[in-house]
Amino acid sequence: MEARIQIYASLSLNELANQIRAHFSQQQRAELAELIQKEEEGERTKEQIINDLKEDYIALQKGTLKTRPLKDILDEL
Secondary structure, eight states, rough: OOOOOOOTTTTOHHHHHHHHHSSSOHHHHHHHHHHHHHHTTTTTHHHHHHHHHHHHHHHHTOOOOOOOOHHHHHHOO
16 A cells, blocks of 8 residues: 655644654555665765775774775775
């Protein structure tokens, strides 16, 4: 079952949350929260990635680099 609601720009955040609670099941709300969270995690700019790599390189030279899996580094690129 697919739930649909019409969102008006004049809704406050609390009003929007109430509309979502009223029209979406618990499972749909969980999926929505997961989608929002994934989108926020993926919003890194090229500048942020380059700066992180520079910081990692400096830390590597100093011997203070905290290692992480290569897959994570490649995913960032």
